[in-house]
Amino acid sequence: MFSGAQISLYPMADDFVRIILGSLSALDPYRSRFRIETDDLSTLLVGPPEELFPAMRDLHVAASRNNIHCVLHATVSRGCPGEPDDPICTPIEGREHGAPLATRIDAALAAAQGAPVLNQNVAAQLSLYPLGAGHHMDEIYGCIDFLKRSGVFGKSKNFCTTLRGDAGPVFATLGEAFLRFGSPEGHLALDLTVSANSPTAI
Amino acid sequence: MFSGAQISLYPMADDFVRIILGSLSALDPYRSRFRIETDDLSTLLVGPPEELFPAMRDLHVAASRNNIHCVLHATVSRGCPGEPDDPICTPIEGREHGAPLATRIDAALAAAQGAPVLNQNVAAQLSLYPLGAGHHMDEIYGCIDFLKRSGVFGKSKNFCTTLRGDAGPVFATLGEAFLRFGSPEGHLALDLTVSANSPTAI
Numbered sequence A, B: 001m002f003s004g005a006q007i008s009l010y011p012m013a014d015d016f017v018r019i020i021l022g023s024l025s026a027l028d029p030y031r032s033r034f035r036i037e038t039d040d041l042s043t044l045l046v047g048p049p050e051e052l053f054p055a056m057r058d059l060h061v062a063a064s065r066n067n068i069h070c071v072l073h074a075t076v077s078r079g080c081p082g083e084p085d086d087p088i089c090t091p092i093e094g095r096e097h098g099a100p101l102a103t104r105i106d107a108a109l110a111a112a113q114g115a116p117v118l119n120q121n122v123a124a125q126l127s128l129y130p131l132g133a134g135h136h137m138d139e140i141y142g143c144i145d146f147l148k149r150s151g152v153f154g155k156s157k158n159f160c161t162t163l164r165g166d167a168g169p170v171f172a173t174l175g176e177a178f179l180r181f182g183s184p185e186g187h188l189a190l191d192l193t194v195s196a197n198s199p200t201a202i
Helices: A016-033 A049-063 A101-112 A136-148 A167-180 B016-033 B049-063 B101-112 B136-148 B167-180
Strands: A003-011 A035-038 A043-046 A070-078 A121-131 A153-157 A160-166 A187-196 B003-011 B035-038 B043-046 B070-078 B121-131 B153-157 B160-166 B187-196
Touching: A003 A016, A003 A049, A016 A049, A043 A049, A049 A070, A049 A167, A049 A187, A101 A136, A101 A167, A121 A136, A121 A153, A121 A167, A121 B121, A121 B187, A136 A153, A136 A160, A136 A167, A160 A167, A167 A187, A187 B121, A187 B187, B003 B016, B003 B049, B016 B049, B043 B049, B049 B070, B049 B167, B049 B187, B101 B136, B101 B167, B121 B136, B121 B153, B121 B167, B136 B153, B136 B160, B136 B167, B160 B167, B167 B187
Parallel strands: none
Antiparallel strands: A003 A043, A003 A070, A035 A043, A070 A187, A121 A160, A121 A187, A153 A160, B003 B043, B003 B070, B035 B043, B070 B187, B121 B160, B121 B187, B153 B160
């Protein structure tokens, strides 16, 4: 199964180039397990689905240091039938995708509970797109139910759901949304925005 | 049919608040036909699907004035079964959604040709998600074929396609991608990033 993300950092500051370049070392612990390619619009990460959200979290927290208002956007995908399988993307293991929604929600809640606290507050919004399945709204509603019980739920908005809290539990919750919903080998995409240090944060 | 977008502007500058607030008057010509709600993460536009992309174009061009590196991100959606129909969102008319893909591609190419030139170069990347349909990849490949022949095609990347050129034809092409692909009353989402004045633009 192919899995990865196109990610972008938007530091709202004149010295955005220095801030972005200064944050990249946060990806060093992950580099050996990812294929990484950058252009002027985004950086591609291809690798194990379980490591995508920790890598994005560490990058975003690094770029948001010193109270910089910084947004990370990511287009995250797994199982796209238009992509070749890549050995670098290991299958999702031990997550019982065949289990009923209620069981998967409980498992996601339990898994996200162990998240580290990183002392960086963030607000996030996500849209989950299970593709090619007849019952995509069931999986979306199941995921929203999980998000509402996650402890970092913000609110429901048109087209997306928001989360608020420390970057540790927020990114852990986002990762569980990506890993536990949609069919196990199916095509799933996630449109993600995470914001730190907004002057209009609520 | 419900249609709209969650949009965000990211000016990479210390005075991002002033730049964002200064660009909002670009939405004035559209306000009477849209419902608009803002929070710290994004601004919701709900209204006629044909006007979403011209409104986003004018907003982004306004925020990118004076060579500011500014990114617009949008989560665009139509036909979401989780949203009530809204009279403010008129149906897409005269677009022959039942027509074969090849006919729709030709119609999209013809429609995008009349786009104004705005003298603002942009780079964009988009992911199209036709939801709840068994043949979502056919619609995606048809849309990519259209993009490749649009005159503003950039390149194919994992999970998305890039466009490059003047904001006029680029946003017109994006609008046609949103309006002509996927089933006529079906659920379609589009994940969109548009960047102006990047110092690393290629």
